[in-house]
Amino acid sequence: MKKILIAIGLVVSMMLPSVMNAQKVVCKIKGSDTCLPLSQKFAEVYGNKNAGSGISVVGGGSGVGLAALLSGTTDIAQSSRKMKIDEKLKIQETGKAVKEVIIAYDALSVIVNPSNPINKLTREQLEAIFTGKISNWKQVGGQDLKIIVYSRETSSGTYEFFKENVLKKKNFASNALLMAATGSVVQSVSQTKGAIGYVGLAYIEKNVKALQVSFDQGKNFIIPSVANAMSKKYPITRPLYYYYLTAKDAAYRPLINFILSPEGQKIVLAEGYVPLS
Numbered sequence: 001m002k003k004i005l006i007a008i009g010l011v012v013s014m015m016l017p018s019v020m021n022a023q024k025v026v027c028k029i030k031g032s033d034t035c036l037p038l039s040q041k042f043a044e045v046y047g048n049k050n051a052g053s054g055i056s057v058v059g060g061g062s063g064v065g066l067a068a069l070l071s072g073t074t075d076i077a078q079s080s081r082k083m084k085i086d087e088k089l090k091i092q093e094t095g096k097a098v099k100e101v102i103i104a105y106d107a108l109s110v111i112v113n114p115s116n117p118i119n120k121l122t123r124e125q126l127e128a129i130f131t132g133k134i135s136n137w138k139q140v141g142g143q144d145l146k147i148i149v150y151s152r153e154t155s156s157g158t159y160e161f162f163k164e165n166v167l168k169k170k171n172f173a174s175n176a177l178l179m180a181a182t183g184s185v186v187q188s189v190s191q192t193k194g195a196i197g198y199v200g201l202a203y204i205e206k207n208v209k210a211l212q213v214s215f216d217q218g219k220n221f222i223i224p225s226v227a228n229a230m231s232k233k234y235p236i237t238r239p240l241y242y243y244y245l246t247a248k249d250a251a252y253r254p255l256i257n258f259i260l261s262p263e264g265q266k267i268v269l270a271e272g273y274v275p276l277s
Helices: 002-023 036-049 062-071 085-093 123-130 157-165 182-191 226-230 246-260 262-270
Strands: 026-031 054-060 076-079 098-107 109-112 120-122 148-152 177-179 195-199 212-214 237-245
Touching (some): 026 246, 062 085, 062 157, 062 237, 098 226, 098 246, 098 262, 120 123, 123 148, 148 157, 148 182, 157 195
Parallel strands (some): 026 054, 026 076, 120 212, 148 177, 148 195
Antiparallel strands (some): 076 237
16 A cells, blocks of 8 residues: 555656646747736746746837737737738638737827817817828917827737727828837927827826827817727727737647736736736
């Protein structure tokens, strides 16, 4: 009987390392600047909880991340927009399939310099400002001051989402200043009196002011917030995505399950993003 117990003990001890390492995840995440701080926090917390994990996270824009996934130079693409049909077709042409996971939501926020007395704008006014039809704040009830438009660059998912949903696919003004990173938009708006830009909710700081926006021609103006995004009151709310090859699902599933768990979604809220529920 003692020999049997010893044998069982040996089997269990041999199994323990594999059980302990079952949650280990090693991968590269690349793409959306909006997702960047959140993914970095996920990687930090998950790595601390699961020995042997190595999760590297870099930004560059949604388009950059998805292109890296297509070329095989990243494992997971983080994106603030949905993958385009032509991107999916390129993957399918290689005989592979892509897994799409919504990790959180975001309230895309329009920001101005805190010295600007304007507190709210309609979608139509935003369209006119960002396309260049309105070029002075006095045209929307503000000061006699030139409007300086800051935007993300074209590889950004935030750029594409804003263009499609706020500008209704119209082109940005030719004099719009395209910034490589979301942090650069925040910094520029904070330092420029007549500036306006747009960033993810988690990027809003005290040195910029978020505007109330109306998508019903001025009947209701809603401020970007977690609560307003969760209740669907805020009109520029969008999902944030992870994309990876379906064949790699088993390898990355422990991380995905952690992100979608109550613990992971608490991180979403703590970092200034909008949880799934």
